[in-house]
Amino acid sequence: MTSICENIQQIKSEIGKVELVVVSKYRSLEELHEVYACGHRIFGENRVQELVSKQEQLPADIQWHLIGHLQSNKVKYIASFVHLIHSVDSLKLLQKIDQEAAKHKRVIPFLFQMHIATEESKFGLDADELKAILRSEAYKVLKNVRCRGLMGMASFTDKQEQLHKEFGGLYKLYTGLKDEYDFDTLSMGMSGDYTVAVEKGSTTIRVGSKIFT
Numbered sequence: 001m002t003s004i005c006e007n008i009q010q011i012k013s014e015i016g017k018v019e020l021v022v023v024s025k026y027r028s029l030e031e032l033h034e035v036y037a038c039g040h041r042i043f044g045e046n047r048v049q050e051l052v053s054k055q056e057q058l059p060a061d062i063q064w065h066l067i068g069h070l071q072s073n074k075v076k077y078i079a080s081f082v083h084l085i086h087s088v089d090s091l092k093l094l095q096k097i098d099q100e101a102a103k104h105k106r107v108i109p110f111l112f113q114m115h116i117a118t119e120e121s122k123f124g125l126d127a128d129e130l131k132a133i134l135r136s137e138a139y140k141v142l143k144n145v146r147c148r149g150l151m152g153m154a155s156f157t158d159k160q161e162q163l164h165k166e167f168g169g170l171y172k173l174y175t176g177l178k179d180e181y182d183f184d185t186l187s188m189g190m191s192g193d194y195t196v197a198v199e200k201g202s203t204t205i206r207v208g209s210k211i212f213t
């Protein structure tokens with residue numbers, strides 16, 4: 001059996017300059033301390049309540065990323081400290097984040113979550129919806145949020161061809177907008193598919209189960 005730290009180091013050696021977000025959802029504080037002791041500082045959670053509770057109990061130099069669906073009425077709990085929100089999928093939510101960020105005199109960085117999987121249930125925008133938001137006046141006036149790029153979750157499949165297609169499509173959309181909108185972050189790749197995601201141009205992977213097993 002390998003330790004949490006060995007797993008992190010193994011993944012980091014595979015991905016080179018790509019950023020690793022250690023997805024710590026459902027994991028105990030003890031396990032998170034192990035990640036921290038390994039020198040890692042970038043953690044991702046998918047639920048607001050758990051994110052806040054862990055942030056309060058762990059060292060202050062951790063960068064906390066929200067990777068799961070965010071409801072407008074919960075933005076206020078994370079606005080003072082969240083490092084990057086990966087999961088923005090509506091203008092309405094973004095307006096709320098902007099408002100809450102302003103109260104803390106912050107600019108909150110975020111990614112638009114894109115729907116790239118074949119499964120129906122996953123959250124996210126399609127390319128036309130994204131472009132409509134980016135070009136809207138209501139978006140352009142927001143001063144306390146800053147879009148760093150895009151996030152996507154591929155279909156839950158082993159089919160390499162399918163993964164190549166989904167990640168490749170997202171990469172193409174990302175590079176097409178990158179210069180105009182000053183993007184630098186493409187968040188794609190999880191335990192089961194990060195190798196393909198990195199091959200396809202991911203800048204940031206979000207890995208949980210492969211580290212903690």
Ligand SMILES: *Cc1c(COP(=O)(O)O)cnc(C)c1O
Binds near residue numbers: 023067153191210
């Ligand atoms: C849980 C989760 C991950 C990590 O998934 P693993 O398969 O455990 O690596 C990545 N991204 C999001 C949005 C998640 O909810």
